[in-house]
Amino acid sequence: xxxxxxxxxxxxxxxxxxxxxxxxxPGGAVLHIYDALFKQDKVEHILVRHEQAATHAADGxxxxxxxxxxxxxxxxxxxxxxxxxxxxxxxxxxxxVVISGQVHxxxxxxxxxxETDMVGISRPIVKHSFMVQNPEDIPMIVKKAFYIATTGRPxxxxxxxxxxxxxxxxxxxxxxxxxxxxxxYSVPGKGHTGQIKKAVEILLAAKRPIIxxxxxxxxxxxxxLLRELARLLNYPVTNTLMGLGAYPATDRQFLGMLGMHGTxxxxxxxxxxxxxxxxxxxxxxxVTNNISKFCPGAKILHVDxxxxxxxxxxxxxxPIVGSVTSVLExxxxxxxxxxxxxxxxxxxxxxxxxxxxxxxxxxxxxxxDNDVIxxxxxxxxxxxxxxxxxxxxxxxxxxQMFAAQYYKFDEPRRWINxxxxxxxxFGFPAAMGVQLAFPDAVSVCVTGEGSFQMNLQELATCMxxxxxxxxxxxxxxxxxxVKQWQDMQYGGRYSHSTYSESLPDFVKLAEAYGHVGVRIxxxxxxxEKMTEAFALKDRLxxxxxxxxxxxxxxxxxxxxxxMKDMYLSKTERT
Amino acid sequence: xxxxxxILLENQPGALSRVVGLFSQRNYNIxxxxxxxxxxxxxxxxxxxxxxxxxxxxxxxxxxxxxxDVVKLVDLTEGAHIERELMLIKVKAxxxxxDEIKRTADIFRGQIVDVTNAIYCIQLVGTSEKLDGFxxxxxxxxxxxxxxxxxxxxxRGEKVLxx
Ligand SMILES: Cc1cc2nc3c(=O)[nH]c(=O)nc-3n(C[C@H](O)[C@H](O)[C@H](O)COP(=O)(O)OP(=O)(O)OC[C@H]3O[C@@H](n4cnc5c(N)ncnc54)[C@H](O)[C@@H]3O)c2cc1C
Ligand SMILES: Cc1ncc(C[n+]2csc(CCOP(=O)(O)OP(=O)(O)O)c2C)c(N)n1
Ligand SMILES: [Mg+2]
Numbered sequence: 001x002x003x004x005x006x007x008x009x010x011x012x013x014x015x016x017x018x019x020x021x022x023x024x025x026p027g028g029a030v031l032h033i034y035d036a037l038f039k040q041d042k043v044e045h046i047l048v049r050h051e052q053a054a055t056h057a058a059d060g061x062x063x064x065x066x067x068x069x070x071x072x073x074x075x076x077x078x079x080x081x082x083x084x085x086x087x088x089x090x091x092x093x094x095x096x097v098v099i100s101g102q103v104h105x106x107x108x109x110x111x112x113x114x115e116t117d118m119v120g121i122s123r124p125i126v127k128h129s130f131m132v133q134n135p136e137d138i139p140m141i142v143k144k145a146f147y148i149a150t151t152g153r154p155x156x157x158x159x160x161x162x163x164x165x166x167x168x169x170x171x172x173x174x175x176x177x178x179x180x181x182x183x184x185y186s187v188p189g190k191g192h193t194g195q196i197k198k199a200v201e202i203l204l205a206a207k208r209p210i211i212x213x214x215x216x217x218x219x220x221x222x223x224x225l226l227r228e229l230a231r232l233l234n235y236p237v238t239n240t241l242m243g244l245g246a247y248p249a250t251d252r253q254f255l256g257m258l259g260m261h262g263t264x265x266x267x268x269x270x271x272x273x274x275x276x277x278x279x280x281x282x283x284x285x286x287v288t289n290n291i292s293k294f295c296p297g298a299k300i301l302h303v304d305x306x307x308x309x310x311x312x313x314x315x316x317x318x319p320i321v322g323s324v325t326s327v328l329e330x331x332x333x334x335x336x337x338x339x340x341x342x343x344x345x346x347x348x349x350x351x352x353x354x355x356x357x358x359x360x361x362x363x364x365x366x367x368x369d370n371d372v373i374x375x376x377x378x379x380x381x382x383x384x385x386x387x388x389x390x391x392x393x394x395x396x397x398x399x400q401m402f403a404a405q406y407y408k409f410d411e412p413r414r415w416i417n418x419x420x421x422x423x424x425x426f427g428f429p430a431a432m433g434v435q436l437a438f439p440d441a442v443s444v445c446v447t448g449e450g451s452f453q454m455n456l457q458e459l460a461t462c463m464x465x466x467x468x469x470x471x472x473x474x475x476x477x478x479x480x481x482v483k484q485w486q487d488m489q490y491g492g493r494y495s496h497s498t499y500s501e502s503l504p505d506f507v508k509l510a511e512a513y514g515h516v517g518v519r520i521x522x523x524x525x526x527x528e529k530m531t532e533a534f535a536l537k538d539r540l541x542x543x544x545x546x547x548x549x550x551x552x553x554x555x556x557x558x559x560x561x562x563m564k565d566m567y568l569s570k571t572e573r574t
Numbered sequence: 575x576x577x578x579x580x581i582l583l584e585n586q587p588g589a590l591s592r593v594v595g596l597f598s599q600r601n602y603n604i605x606x607x608x609x610x611x612x613x614x615x616x617x618x619x620x621x622x623x624x625x626x627x628x629x630x631x632x633x634x635x636x637x638x639x640x641x642x643d644v645v646k647l648v649d650l651t652e653g654a655h656i657e658r659e660l661m662l663i664k665v666k667a668x669x670x671x672x673d674e675i676k677r678t679a680d681i682f683r684g685q686i687v688d689v690t691n692a693i694y695c696i697q698l699v700g701t702s703e704k705l706d707g708f709x710x711x712x713x714x715x716x717x718x719x720x721x722x723x724x725x726x727x728x729x730r731g732e733k734v735l736x737x
Pocket of ligand 1: 091092153214217220238241243257279282283286303305309398418422
């Protein structure tokens with residue numbers, strides 16, 4: 001058997017686990033690991049410019065590919081810089097393994113140089129964590145970490161490694177375990193057949209059904225089965241912010257996103273439905289609005305792989321614990337065998353009602369008259385010139401909502417954004433991760449001038465690795481989402497949400513890093529200049545689009561109300 | 575309602591902090607907590623008493639079950655069970671009170687485990703209610719120190735909590 005040091009074992013184990021790329025930043029506690037990294041060529045390392053960006057890039061990679069993202073950071077500040085990205089992945093259930101260096105084991109607890117209790121600090125935001133006690137355990141710990149991160153409800157796992165465990169002078173027998181079993185961890189597989197039968201009966205007897213699906217269908221690769229089910233039944237479908245793309249946005253049965261900034265038709269259909277089939281969605285407060293007024297006439301069928309997600313906020317009438325794919329397969333089977341048939345007469349009436357709501361055309365864009373660009377028009381233009389086929393990563397704010405509403409995602413894993421934590425600064429590094437995973441794809445980052453400034457140092461990483469990410473900045477010269485709330489709830493007092501006098505020249509900024517910058521200020525230039533920018537296939541282009549600073553995102557849920565209660569514009573509400 | 579949750583936990587560094595952390599993170603309260611290794615040295619047994627409605631308790635047990643270090647758990651209050659808590663209590667025992675305390679301790683089947691001419695140290699075992707009852711019964715005396723272990727419990731009959 002081969003003898004390897006702890007650092008070498010780590011690299012070998014990552015390779016044996018199928019990892020082809022890791023994102024990281026070196027420092028004292030991981031120098032042995034970086035040396036082991038240097039001496040091998042199986043696992044590629046991407047050097048970011050800030051550890052937070054390493055986690056978001058790994059996250060973007062994971063969301064786009066379905067494979068776990070892997071991060072390597074040093075102890076102390078390296079580890080704490082990774083925290084925001086770990087929390088982001090945790091909230092959206094993204095598989096990730098974060099390897100952090102730790103001080104020499106003899107120094108742990110002594111406030112040693114760059115010591116921080118990484119296992120402790122990350123505890124509430126990880127699925128699990130490991131502290132390496134014996135170097136021999138490294139292969140088994142790596143195996144367990146990937147198993148836990150990628151199975152069941154996915155999530156981030158931290159492996160904290162004291163520096164002496166990677167000492168190149170100490171060698172150990174290397175063996176990578178083929179499989180792993182944890183007596184305290186079981187992965188829910190098939191759902192309870194009795195429950196699924198019950199759900200199918202209720203589903204088929206529905207008069208006003210709606211299928212509400214979330215990130216679980218994307219993560220769980222259930223998109224094809226969802227399409228099959230929806231088409232078989234001809235039931236309307238709505239997706240959460242995290243679920244976009246699981247059902248094709250251009251399909252007639254799709255009502256758009258639901259929730260706080262969801263469409264009128266999706267929210268009305270939810271409220272007036274008699275059966276809600278929730279799949280891989282967690283009835284988040286951004287979706288339900290006031291729980292006590294949520295879908296008053298509906299029976300709730302809830303499929304989720306995590307028992308704790310079921311009946312957490314909204315009580316399920318039929319809870320089903322299982323993976324999206326296994327439950328949907330079984331449902332399809334049962335529906336095909338069933339003697340019951342869909343009540344087509346009621347369904348026709350239901351569709352008529354829905355079409356009535358849809359006719360309101362709640363996302364209609366009214367162009368400004370003086371060549372001013374509306375932010376929505378930028379996303380519409382982006383959709384057109386990329387043929388709806390781009391990977392779109394987003395930051396957080398109004399631009400995120402406009403991207404979700406106006407870019408029609410027809411495929412899963414194309415829309416990449418931070419929903420649960422809402423992390424500004426996520427979009428750009430995530431778009432890098434996507435570009436690294438798919439070098440030939442169009443990877444776009446839709447951002448705001450606020451969010452972009454939270455991780456702009458990654459322009460250097462994109463230069464180093466020649467990543468031709470296209471950055472579309474909806475520049476409203478303000479923290480627009482904050483400003484919108486201040487308009488609506490604080491009498492227009494813009495407390496620390498504007499800074500137009502101190503914005504950088506983004507074109508020069510891009511150029512300073514060796515990239516291309518473009519500024520667009522007039523609607524009449526929009527399409528042409530955007531098209532030109534996207535034609536620069538092998539260059540990063542920063543497209544700074546000056547948009548109407550007074551625009552709000554609508555529809556918007558009225559706080560404390562039911563899902564049917566929405567503002568539809570500055571002057572209209574339901 | 576008060577619930578007693580018994581947990582078999584991997585006897586690993588940090589495992590206990592995950593359980594305790596879960597309670598503070600999710601705003602659940604811990605009334606008492608006991609923990610010690612079992613006959614199987616790879617496992618600790620932890621008993622937590624907590625208060626909440628059915629919905630909250632369901633969430634608590636689901637989230638506990640999600641912790642990788644939690645091997646098995648049972649809500650003892652769901653069935654017939656035995657619960658015990660041990661209390662050591664140091665009281666001032668002088669003058670007429672000295673006999674009175676002794677009598678009360680006897681009634682509660684307590685034992686005096688340490689004596690000086692001014693002090694009794696009493697050991698009492700029972701349900702938390704019984705220990706509370708004892709404290710109420712001697713409320714006239716000066717209590718110097720109370721050390722309670724928190725509740726430990728086990729289900730009655732054939733039911734067994736094992737890994
Ligand atoms: C500014 C802003 C505005 C927002 N506005 C909205 C809005 O208008 N509408 C909206 O929907 N959201 C909105 N969000 C996002 C919101 O905060 C939540 O992140 C989102 O609603 C959660 O989506 P989800 O229910 O699909 O759950 P996710 O967080 O995607 O969770 C997925 C669920 O699926 C389960 N799951 C995972 N894998 C599987 C599997 N294989 N099988 C079965 N189940 C599985 C998981 O256990 C989990 O319960 C907004 C966020 C921000 C930052
Ligand atoms: C790290 C972080 N800090 C603060 C917030 C709160 N927040 C949400 S949206 C927003 C404004 C974002 O501004 P910008 O990126 O310019 O987007 P816009 O809303 O203007 O489109 C802020 C400050 C956040 N989500 N994340
Ligand atoms: Mg802005």
